[in-house]
Amino acid sequence: MYYKLIIKKVLPYLLIGSFFSFIYFIISTLNLEAQGLYYDEVSFAPAALVFRGIKSEYSVFYSFNGFPLFITSYQGAILSYIYGLYLLLFKTSFSIASWRMFNPFIWSITILIFSILCVRLIKPVQLFVFLFLLISDVSLLLSFRFNFGQVLIPVIASLFIILFALNAVNKNKLRFLDYFIPCFLLGLAIYAKLSAIMLLIPTTLIILFLIYKKIANLYNILISLTGLILGVLPVIVLNLNYLIKDKKFFSLINTEQNHFLSASVFFIKLYNFLSIGTGNTLVKSIFAESLFKLNIHTEIILLLLIIIIFSYLFIRGSNYFLPYFFLSSWITIFLFLYLLPMDTFIYHYLFAVPFLYISISISLNISNLKYKRTRYVYVLFLIFLSFLTINRILNYSNVLNKLSKGSYSEIFHPEYTTLAKLASQKATDSVFIAADWGFGIQIYLFSNGAEKAVYEPFWNYNSIDQLENTILNSGKKYLYLVNHRAPSNIRKENTIKIMSDINKINFLTQVEIEQEFKNLKLFKINKYKII
Numbered sequence: 001m002y003y004k005l006i007i008k009k010v011l012p013y014l015l016i017g018s019f020f021s022f023i024y025f026i027i028s029t030l031n032l033e034a035q036g037l038y039y040d041e042v043s044f045a046p047a048a049l050v051f052r053g054i055k056s057e058y059s060v061f062y063s064f065n066g067f068p069l070f071i072t073s074y075q076g077a078i079l080s081y082i083y084g085l086y087l088l089l090f091k092t093s094f095s096i097a098s099w100r101m102f103n104p105f106i107w108s109i110t111i112l113i114f115s116i117l118c119v120r121l122i123k124p125v126q127l128f129v130f131l132f133l134l135i136s137d138v139s140l141l142l143s144f145r146f147n148f149g150q151v152l153i154p155v156i157a158s159l160f161i162i163l164f165a166l167n168a169v170n171k172n173k174l175r176f177l178d179y180f181i182p183c184f185l186l187g188l189a190i191y192a193k194l195s196a197i198m199l200l201i202p203t204t205l206i207i208l209f210l211i212y213k214k215i216a217n218l219y220n221i222l223i224s225l226t227g228l229i230l231g232v233l234p235v236i237v238l239n240l241n242y243l244i245k246d247k248k249f250f251s252l253i254n255t256e257q258n259h260f261l262s263a264s265v266f267f268i269k270l271y272n273f274l275s276i277g278t279g280n281t282l283v284k285s286i287f288a289e290s291l292f293k294l295n296i297h298t299e300i301i302l303l304l305l306i307i308i309i310f311s312y313l314f315i316r317g318s319n320y321f322l323p324y325f326f327l328s329s330w331i332t333i334f335l336f337l338y339l340l341p342m343d344t345f346i347y348h349y350l351f352a353v354p355f356l357y358i359s360i361s362i363s364l365n366i367s368n369l370k371y372k373r374t375r376y377v378y379v380l381f382l383i384f385l386s387f388l389t390i391n392r393i394l395n396y397s398n399v400l401n402k403l404s405k406g407s408y409s410e411i412f413h414p415e416y417t418t419l420a421k422l423a424s425q426k427a428t429d430s431v432f433i434a435a436d437w438g439f440g441i442q443i444y445l446f447s448n449g450a451e452k453a454v455y456e457p458f459w460n461y462n463s464i465d466q467l468e469n470t471i472l473n474s475g476k477k478y479l480y481l482v483n484h485r486a487p488s489n490i491r492k493e494n495t496i497k498i499m500s501d502i503n504k505i506n507f508l509t510q511v512e513i514e515q516e517f518k519n520l521k522l523f524k525i526n527k528y529k530i531i
Helices: 002-028 045-052 078-090 096-117 124-135 138-145 152-170 176-192 194-212 218-246 263-274 280-287 293-316 321-339 346-365 372-404 415-425 440-446 464-474 492-504
Strands: 062-064 067-072 430-434 478-484 508-511 523-530
Touching: 002 096, 002 124, 002 138, 045 067, 045 078, 045 440, 067 218, 078 096, 078 152, 078 176, 096 124, 096 138, 096 152, 124 138, 124 346, 124 372, 138 280, 138 346, 138 372, 152 176, 152 194, 152 321, 152 346, 176 194, 176 218, 194 218, 194 321, 194 346, 263 293, 263 321, 263 346, 280 346, 280 372, 293 321, 293 346, 293 372, 321 346, 415 440, 415 478, 430 440, 430 464, 464 492, 464 523, 478 492
Parallel strands: 430 478
Antiparallel strands: 062 067, 478 523, 508 523
C-alpha cells in the first residue's frame, strides 16, 4: 500500500519529466551533421582524447602531468572529461554526431532527474509549465547542441539551486545531500565557466534564509562550503599558486577588460537578455538568418507584462517569497554580469533564465485571491502566459525548420567538416599548417590526434625560422598550407607573414594538389613536397 502511494505521487512527475526529456532530445539531435563543425564549438574536444591514451596540449591552456585541467584560464575541462569517458567506454573516435549529441543527452537526463526531485515541492502543472518554458528556449536548445559558450554545467547547477530553494521553503529539515549537491554543482559550474560565480548570489541567500529560519546550523554551513570547495578546487589551487608566485590571478590571465559601460550598451544587452528565449542572437550566428521581429518583440512584451502582473498578484497574495526570490536572482545575475569589466555575450546569461521560468511557473499556485479584481488580474496572467506559449511554439517551429533543412552560416559551413575529413586521410605522411583561424582543431580531431598532423602557428608567429622548424620537426613528406580565401580578422598580420614566408623556404617544392581540395570554395590550399 505504501509503495502504491509513492508511485501515485511520483508518477505524474515522472511522466512529465520523461515527456519533455524525450521531446527535447529528439528535437535537439535533429539533422546533426547538416552544419559544419565550428572551431569554438569543438575547442573542448581535443582534451577528451587523453582518455584514449592520446596525450596532447592541443587546445589546452593548462594541464597537470599531461592531464588537461583548463581549456582557457577561465574555463575548466569538465565537458572534455564527460566526452572523454564516452570515448573510453565505447572505445570509439571523435564524430560530429556523438559530439553534438552528448550535451543534449546530459540535459535530457537532468530534466528527468529534476522532475522526480520536484515531488512534493511544486505541483505537476507548475512543473509542466516550467519545463515547457525551459525546452522552448531556443538559446538553450542551440547552445547545448552546438556547445556555444560551454554553459551546460552552469545551467544544470541553476536547476539544483532552484531545488535547494524549494527545499528550503517547503521542508522543516534538510538532509546532507540537500546542502552538499547544489553547492558542489555550483563549484563545478564555476570551474567549468568562471562567470557562473554569479550563482553564488542566490545560493548564499538561500543559506542565509535557512539560518534565519533556524533550519541550518554550523554543521550544515560546513557541508555547503565543503561541497563548494570540492567542486571549485582546481580554480582555488591554481589561483592561489599564481597569486603567490606571480602576484596575479590564474583565472584572469587571458581575459580582456574591454567592456565599456554606457546607457546604449546596457539597453542593447537588456534587449538581448529579454529576447533570449527566441534565440535571436544564436540563430543569426548559426543559420545566418534572422527571426521574425514580431516574434522577438512579442516575447519581450509578454514577458514584461507577465512579470508585472505576477508581481502585483504576489503582493496581494500570501506565497510571495519564492517568486520574488527567483525573479530577483534573474535580475541580479544580469546586472552583475553586465557590470563585469570583461565583455559578456548572450550565452553568459543563459544560466539565469531558469530562475525566471520557475518564478513564472510557481505563480500558478497563488493563494488568497479574495478580491474580484485580483482574480481578474490572475486570469489576465493566464491569458498572457497562453499568448507566450503560442509565440514560443511559432518561433520554435521556425527554428526547427532551419535545423531540418540544414541551414548554416559561414562559420558553420559544411566545408569545415569536409576539409577535416580530407586532411585526416593524409595525416600519415603529411603535415597541415593552418595559416588562419577556424579549422585547425577540426583537422586534429578527425585525424584522431595524430602526432604532428596539424599546427596553428598564426597564434604566436614570430619568424620564418619558427615555420621552418615546425615543418622539419614534423618528419612528414608533404606539407599542406591552408588559408581562408577571405582571411579572418584573428591575428591577420600573422596569417599574411606565414603566407609570405612559405615561399622563402628553400626545402619546399610546390606540387599539384588533389582535386578534392581544389573543389573547396572556402579555402585556399597549397601542397608542397618537403625535400
